[in-house]
Amino acid sequence: MNLAFSHPWLLLLLPLCLLPLASSLFERRAAASIPLVMLSPVTIWLHRLILASAIISIASLIIGMAGLHILEQTVSRTGNGAHIVFVLDRSASMNETFGGKTPDENEQSKAQAARRLLSEFVSNRPHDLLGVAGFSTQPFYVSPLTEHKSAIQAAINSMETPGLAFTNVAKGLGMGLSYFKDQPHTGSRVIVLVSDGAASLDHRAQKTLREWFERYRVSLYWFFLRTENGLGIYSEPGSPQDDNPRVMPERHLHKFFNTLSVPYHAYEVDTVESLQDSIAELDELESLPLIYEEKIPRQPLSVWLYSIALLGLLLLIAVKLLEKRS
Amino acid sequence: MVRLISLIAAAFFTLLALFLPPLPFPVKTYNYVFMLDITRSMNVQDYSDADGGAISRLERSKNAMLAVARSLPCGSKIGLGVFTERSPALLYSPIEVCADYPVLEASIKELDWRMAWVADSNINQALYNTLELMQSDVLVGNKLVFFTDGHEAPPVNPRYAPDYSYIEMLQDTAEDWRSGLIVGVGQHQKSKIPKFDEEGKQIGFYTAEDVPHASRFGLPEDPSRVEGYIPRNGPWGTAKVVGTEHLSNVHEDYLTKLAKQTKMHFHHLQDDAGLSLALKHEAFVDRQVQPTRLNAVAALLAVLLMVFCYHPFRSKWPQRLRPVR
Numbered sequence: 001m002n003l004a005f006s007h008p009w010l011l012l013l014l015p016l017c018l019l020p021l022a023s024s025l026f027e028r029r030a031a032a033s034i035p036l037v038m039l040s041p042v043t044i045w046l047h048r049l050i051l052a053s054a055i056i057s058i059a060s061l062i063i064g065m066a067g068l069h070i071l072e073q074t075v076s077r078t079g080n081g082a083h084i085v086f087v088l089d090r091s092a093s094m095n096e097t098f099g100g101k102t103p104d105e106n107e108q109s110k111a112q113a114a115r116r117l118l119s120e121f122v123s124n125r126p127h128d129l130l131g132v133a134g135f136s137t138q139p140f141y142v143s144p145l146t147e148h149k150s151a152i153q154a155a156i157n158s159m160e161t162p163g164l165a166f167t168n169v170a171k172g173l174g175m176g177l178s179y180f181k182d183q184p185h186t187g188s189r190v191i192v193l194v195s196d197g198a199a200s201l202d203h204r205a206q207k208t209l210r211e212w213f214e215r216y217r218v219s220l221y222w223f224f225l226r227t228e229n230g231l232g233i234y235s236e237p238g239s240p241q242d243d244n245p246r247v248m249p250e251r252h253l254h255k256f257f258n259t260l261s262v263p264y265h266a267y268e269v270d271t272v273e274s275l276q277d278s279i280a281e282l283d284e285l286e287s288l289p290l291i292y293e294e295k296i297p298r299q300p301l302s303v304w305l306y307s308i309a310l311l312g313l314l315l316l317i318a319v320k321l322l323e324k325r326s
Numbered sequence: 327m328v329r330l331i332s333l334i335a336a337a338f339f340t341l342l343a344l345f346l347p348p349l350p351f352p353v354k355t356y357n358y359v360f361m362l363d364i365t366r367s368m369n370v371q372d373y374s375d376a377d378g379g380a381i382s383r384l385e386r387s388k389n390a391m392l393a394v395a396r397s398l399p400c401g402s403k404i405g406l407g408v409f410t411e412r413s414p415a416l417l418y419s420p421i422e423v424c425a426d427y428p429v430l431e432a433s434i435k436e437l438d439w440r441m442a443w444v445a446d447s448n449i450n451q452a453l454y455n456t457l458e459l460m461q462s463d464v465l466v467g468n469k470l471v472f473f474t475d476g477h478e479a480p481p482v483n484p485r486y487a488p489d490y491s492y493i494e495m496l497q498d499t500a501e502d503w504r505s506g507l508i509v510g511v512g513q514h515q516k517s518k519i520p521k522f523d524e525e526g527k528q529i530g531f532y533t534a535e536d537v538p539h540a541s542r543f544g545l546p547e548d549p550s551r552v553e554g555y556i557p558r559n560g561p562w563g564t565a566k567v568v569g570t571e572h573l574s575n576v577h578e579d580y581l582t583k584l585a586k587q588t589k590m591h592f593h594h595l596q597d598d599a600g601l602s603l604a605l606k607h608e609a610f611v612d613r614q615v616q617p618t619r620l621n622a623v624a625a626l627l628a629v630l631l632m633v634f635c636y637h638p639f640r641s642k643w644p645q646r647l648r649p650v651r
Binding site: 007010013016019020022023024025054057058061062064065067090132134136137138139140141142143144146148150151154155157158160161162164165166302303306307309310313314316317320321325 | 341405407408418420436437441442459462
């Protein structure tokens with residue numbers, strides 16, 4: 001049990017509890033003759049009891065004021081959950097609707113829809129450790145793997161703000177994977193890539209990503225927010241010449257992800273409803289037993305101390321009431 | 327008799343200390359969005375750290391951000407973003423400075439000039455776009471803290487400066503619109519700007535040949551003042567302009583002017599305490615009612631009453647002599 005004070009300087013008042021030794025609660029009275037007042041073991045003990053309750057009352061009030069508490073503790077528990085890193089596309093096209101238009105009042109942009117659904121997902125998963133990385137042309141470090149849900153929600157909020165330049169998937173994934181570098185391996189590890197486009201990866205990027213996915217054992221979910229009539233993951237090339245990563249980056253990125261040695265799920269999403277379904281599936285699949293740290297908040301002990309003080313005070317009041325008044 | 331009453335009062339205050347519910351009290355909090363310039367000129371090492379070593383404007387701003395985050399009262403919130411060229415990128419909307427401090431610390435430490443998605447720097451446009459971004463649903467009500475050195479590259483044509491009246495129009499109360507603080511980062515003396523290669527290794531400094539020294543964009547405001555003006559082939563003149571744009575200092579006059587236009591405050595970053603004072607300005611206070619526990623105050627009153635009952639300077643014998651019956 002670890003004890004601590006929130007205002008330790010208030011303990012400077014503690015010497016005040018010795019005051020009852022220097023002074024008495026009662027009026028001093030003259031007695032005609034000492035033998036009239038019999039000193040018996042009972043009176044001696046009563047005197048000590050009164051003294052002790054005064055000292056204890058003052059001391060426990062002061063200790064209570066200083067804010068004695070049991071420190072916050074972390075307890076390892078097992079639950080269901082995962083370590084999830086969201087890799088979010090911040091490119092400009094995310095601000096369009098699934099129809100490829102600028103959203104009007106009744107429509108949601110892809111980014112808005114993704115934000116709302118991801119934020120619901122986050123609040124429904126109490127034991128997960130979550131992180132967020134963003135990318136457009138360059139990756140951004142947003143929030144490390146953390147249990148602070150409010151910070152993750154704030155990071156997901158950023159999806160609603162205007163997008164930036166282009167889609168550089170490789171760098172975004174690299175940033176997301178780097179979050180697992182110093183993490184203990186427990187439960188499932190997941191990268192959720194949310195993007196509305198793809199890019200061709202050069203050989204160097206492919207090699208690095210393949211290595212890192214293998215090293216950190218992270219499974220990959222790709223929520224591909226497809227624009228209506230746009231190319232998709234499963235689009236077939238019209239002619240053999242078109243079957244190259246420049247013309248059909250989505251198809252080739254999907255092919256590359258399939259060659260990774262880790263579990264990979266792709267969801268081609270072209271309506272808000274299908275996005276909801278795929279997030280529900282993620283929720284279902286990634287619920288392996290996980291060791292997580294639960295924080296037990298600090299417990300103040302002042303209630304106990306004030307109660308002791310109150311008891312002592314009530315005793316003193318009783319005794320004082322019994323004092324002979326002249 | 328007096329002591330009996332004070333004992334009873336002490337017991338009453340102890341009861342209060344036990345059962346007093348948290349009372350609503352007004353507290354001062356601050357809600358900020360920190361927006362950091364990550365263009366190249368922020369790499370200039372013209373600040374020194376505690377040990378006297380040179381640190382860049384970027385590192386200095388990051389340290390200042392963390393110091394400020396620690397100095398704001400709990401309940402305050404800080405959001406984070408970076409900007410380059412003309413556009414800001416929000417990393418997260420404001421989060422609480424005490425409870426979420428670990429996240430703030432980790433993400434501020436990772437801010438880097440390599441996050442920049444384009445390399446130009448147009449402070450005025452970026453400020454305009456950031457102020458526009460501040461009107462979005464997730465940020466409205468927060469104040470902007472804009473960390474920049476004011477160095478624009480390439481030099482901009484003042485003719486195409488943004489018009490802030492649109493943003494002013496969006497304010498509910500245009501007259502006391504206080505949008506935040508511009509923090510000027512850098513020293514007044516000019517310093518060399520480090521140059522990096524593709525791998526991120528420093529390969530020297532920018533030289534006068536590396537950078538344009540005057541604006542070449544669009545049309546000049548007053549052609550008659552441009553030397554060698556040729557309407558079609560040389561709207562900016564034909565003379566070679568050589569200036570000191572490869573060196574950088576804090577453009578305080580320019581930033582002060584921008585601050586005036588946008589009704590923001592200006593602060594030149596020197597020490598953390600100064601910045602935190604500038605940020606605790608009355609204009610930025612967000613008054614909130616926060617439940618406050620006053621139980622310790624009740625306990626203190628009880629202790630004082632007990633001290634009164636037992637104070638040792640009482641006369642030894644009762645003062646008033648009573649007539650003997």
